[in-house]
Amino acid sequence: MTTDIETGGSASVAGRGARVRVRIPTPLRAYTGGAAEVEAVGSTVREALADLAGAHEGIGASILTPEGERRRFVNIFLGDRSLRSAQDLDTTVSEGDVIAILPAVAGGAGAKERRLAELRSEIPEVTPAEARELQREGALIIDVREPDEVAAGTPVGARRIVRGFLELRIEEHVDSTHTPLVLMCAGGVRSLLAADDLRRLGFSDVRSMAGGFDRWKGEGLPVEVPERLSPSERERYARHLLIPEVGEAGQLALRKARVLLIGAGGLGSPAALYLAAAGVGTLGIVDDDVVDRSNLQRQILHTDAGVGTPKVDSARERLLALNPDIEVRTFPERLASDNAERLLAGYDVVVDGSDNFATRYLVSDVTTRFGIPNVHGSIYRFEGQVSVFWPGRPEAPGPCYRCLYPEPPPPELAPSCAEAGVLGVLPGVMGMLEAVETVKLLLGVGEPLVGKLLHYDALATEFRTFRVERDPACDWCGDHVESPPALIDYEAFCAVGAA
Amino acid sequence: MTSTDTAAGRMRLRLGEGQRSVLRRWAGAGYPNEACGVLIGTGDAAERTVAEVRRARNLEPRRSTDFYVLDPEAFLAADREAREDGLDIVGFWHSHPDSPAVPSETDRARAWPGYVYVIVSVRSGRAGEIRAWTLENESFQEGMVIA
Numbered sequence: 013m014t015t016d017i018e019t020g021g022s023a024s025v026a027g028r029g030a031r032v033r034v035r036i037p038t039p040l041r042a043y044t045g046g047a048a049e050v051e052a053v054g055s056t057v058r059e060a061l062a063d064l065a066g067a068h069e070g071i072g073a074s075i076l077t078p079e080g081e082r083r084r085f086v087n088i089f090l091g092d093r094s095l096r097s098a099q100d101l102d103t104t105v106s107e108g109d110v111i112a113i114l115p116a117v118a119g120g121a122g123a124k125e126r127r128l129a130e131l132r133s134e135i136p137e138v139t140p141a142e143a144r145e146l147q148r149e150g151a152l153i154i155d156v157r158e159p160d161e162v163a164a165g166t167p168v169g170a171r172r173i174v175r176g177f178l179e180l181r182i183e184e185h186v187d188s189t190h191t192p193l194v195l196m197c198a199g200g201v202r203s204l205l206a207a208d209d210l211r212r213l214g215f216s217d218v219r220s221m222a223g224g225f226d227r228w229k230g231e232g233l234p235v236e237v238p239e240r241l242s243p244s245e246r247e248r249y250a251r252h253l254l255i256p257e258v259g260e261a262g263q264l265a266l267r268k269a270r271v272l273l274i275g276a277g278g279l280g281s282p283a284a285l286y287l288a289a290a291g292v293g294t295l296g297i298v299d300d301d302v303v304d305r306s307n308l309q310r311q312i313l314h315t316d317a318g319v320g321t322p323k324v325d326s327a328r329e330r331l332l333a334l335n336p337d338i339e340v341r342t343f344p345e346r347l348a349s350d351n352a353e354r355l356l357a358g359y360d361v362v363v364d365g366s367d368n369f370a371t372r373y374l375v376s377d378v379t380t381r382f383g384i385p386n387v388h389g390s391i392y393r394f395e396g397q398v399s400v401f402w403p404g405r406p407e408a409p410g411p412c413y414r415c416l417y418p419e420p421p422p423p424e425l426a427p428s429c430a431e432a433g434v435l436g437v438l439p440g441v442m443g444m445l446e447a448v449e450t451v452k453l454l455l456g457v458g459e460p461l462v463g464k465l466l467h468y469d470a471l472a473t474e475f476r477t478f479r480v481e482r483d484p485a486c487d488w489c490g491d492h493v494e495s496p497p498a499l500i501d502y503e504a505f506c507a508v509g510a511a
Numbered sequence: 512m513t514s515t516d517t518a519a520g521r522m523r524l525r526l527g528e529g530q531r532s533v534l535r536r537w538a539g540a541g542y543p544n545e546a547c548g549v550l551i552g553t554g555d556a557a558e559r560t561v562a563e564v565r566r567a568r569n570l571e572p573r574r575s576t577d578f579y580v581l582d583p584e585a586f587l588a589a590d591r592e593a594r595e596d597g598l599d600i601v602g603f604w605h606s607h608p609d610s611p612a613v614p615s616e617t618d619r620a621r622a623w624p625g626y627v628y629v630i631v632s633v634r635s636g637r638a639g640e641i642r643a644w645t646l647e648n649e650s651f652q653e654g655m656v657i658a
Contacts (some may be wrong), residue, residue, distance in 0.1 A: 035590065035594070037590075037600070037623075037625075038599065038600065038601075038623075038625035038626060039623040039624050039625040039626065041625070048594070049594075083622070085588075087583040087586070089583075092584075092587070094583060102526060112587055112588060112590060112591070114583055114586050114624075115623045116580070116581075116583065116621075117580075117583075117586060117603050117621075117623075118571075118579060118580040118619065118621045119548070119578070119579060119605060119614070119617050119618035119621045119622065119628075120545050120571070120574075120577050120578030120579045120605070120615065120617050121545065121577045121607040121608065121609075121610035121617075121618075122577050122578065122579075122609075122615045122616070122617045123576070123577045124575070125577075125610075125615040125616055125617060126577060126607075126610040126615070129611060130610075130617070133611075178545065198625035209535070234528070243512070309643060321624065368629065452544065463628050467567050
């Protein structure tokens with residue numbers, strides 16, 4: 013039935029109903045052509061509102077949900093009575109009643125927002141594009157998001173330090189408290205709090221990226237998906253991850269590393285076991301020998317059951333049993349001039365655990381040629397020595413093996429273990445020192461044993477370190493050498509047969 | 512204060528000095544809680560004149576130091592009386608204890624278009640600046656508060 017109409021409203025309710033006045037608040041007057049009050053017809057409030065909704069398209073959805081409930085942010089009054097529940101809306105109305113629709117009015121500064129507002133006024137915010145420009149000029153973008161967020165991508169070149177470790181780890185990434193830093197999170201809130209933390213630590217040039225990674229990505233700025241450790245790797249290397257000098261980045265570097273072990277004997281056994289345990293991703297083993305029962309007094313890679321089998325196979329089995337995630341490449345060959353370059357190619361570090369001078373010179377010459385570190389160990393009864401020969405070290409070239417021993421000793425002064433005997437545990441100590449130096453090199457931490465020779469005397473319980481100078485006139489790594497000489501006949505050079 | 516701002520196109524709110532000092536007093540009295548109330552007056556989207564400022568209870572039950580819920584009964588009464596006088600509800604005011612007179616995200620999320628939102632900043636119990644805002648296209652635009 014159509015009734016009234018000062019406002020153009022119409023009543024569509026069939027049958028008789030009361031005519032009521034509905035007070036429309038300012039925000040809803042767009043639906044009533046600007047009218048502050050309209051009439052509606054119905055026998056209940058609900059019917060009157062339905063009539064209103066029929067007459068003024070759009071207004072119904074602003075007041076009631078599709079299920080007919082009052083919207084949370086709207087108050088409905090019949091006279092002075094507030095209608096809160098669904099049943100309240102079924103209240104009967106009388107002719108001339110007034111229904112008032114009033115928006116709920118609420119808001120507030122919000123403690124969290126208050127803090128953020130303060131921080132925004134104190135900490136400069138930059139857009140992602142500005143952050144990118146600052147990065148080009150030397151600023152560091154620090155991604156403080158959680159690992160599962162970072163897994164989907166991070167700005168190219170950004171450092172990743174989860175917010176909870178920020179204060180503890182920031183110094184590993186910066187050299188100065190004046191280094192310009194741009195903190196980034198997903199949306200720009202956590203980065204603001206993180207920036208405040210760093211500011212309090214004394215960092216002088218700290219900004220927050222407004223909009224965070226979402227905006228960085230949205231603006232098409234370059235993104236990289238970082239390598240991650242798997243959950244099982246996180247479990248396995250948990251004690252490494254706790255060490256700032258290793259952390260996830262270090263563990264990933266170990267995973268990517270390739271180390272070649274020359275010999276799976278007394279030195280190679282402990283070195284290989286610890287390198288495998290540490291998570292060095294690729295271990296190559298060169299050894300042409302088979303397991304002999306006399307090896308088992310010190311060569312702990314092998315077992316009694318393995319006697320008579322190739323050492324590389326025995327080693328491979330044992331290393332994969334310890335850490336199935338790594339790759340073990342085996343070369344049942346004797347290292348010689350005709351295969352050395354092929355075998356050493358592609359490795360980052362060579363661990364020399366050989367037992368003869370011919371092999372040591374050969375390893376030295378090829379690692380010098382390749383510019384990679386040669387982690388050297390040797391033993392004699394109760395004594396051992398370890399050094400890192402690395403003429404190709406970028407920051408400060410070290411000596412090669414030839415700088416220390418330009419010529420091999422006469423065979424009678426250089427007996428092998430088979431000839432002279434060795435305390436079984438001694439190669440354990442020296443091989444593990446080689447493993448330590450190798451891990452340090454791969455992580456790029458600490459001071460490597462370059463230019464120094466560590467000597468261990470087990471009987472005296474004495475470690476001594478000797479300086480080893482690089483020989484600028486060395487024929488292999490000296491200043492005048494543009495490319496090292498061709499490999500020679502090392503057996504002849506040393507005049508010794510296989511040890 | 513924005514009374515010297517002459518930018519064209521901004522909403523103007525006429526709020527007398529006396530009304531401002533009343534708002535400051537109420538805002539200070541409510542500290543450390545948020546105080547709130549209704550603005551009655553006349554006008555259109557471009558300029559509104561406040562005829563009367565009213566105080567309402569803040570019904571926020573738990574965190575009234577940084578949130579407010581204006582008592583709907585007070586709104587209803589103000590609306591009825593305003594209509595009787597040929598006036599209208601032009602907007603609302605609330606205080607921001609120890610915060611600037613700038614709308615928060617909460618303010619934005621709960622705001623309605625068509626009203627003026629006046630915010631009074633209170634620092635350590637002393638009311639300071641008063642600024643006025645309107646919601647346009649989901650974001651707040653600052654208006655000019657003039658006498």
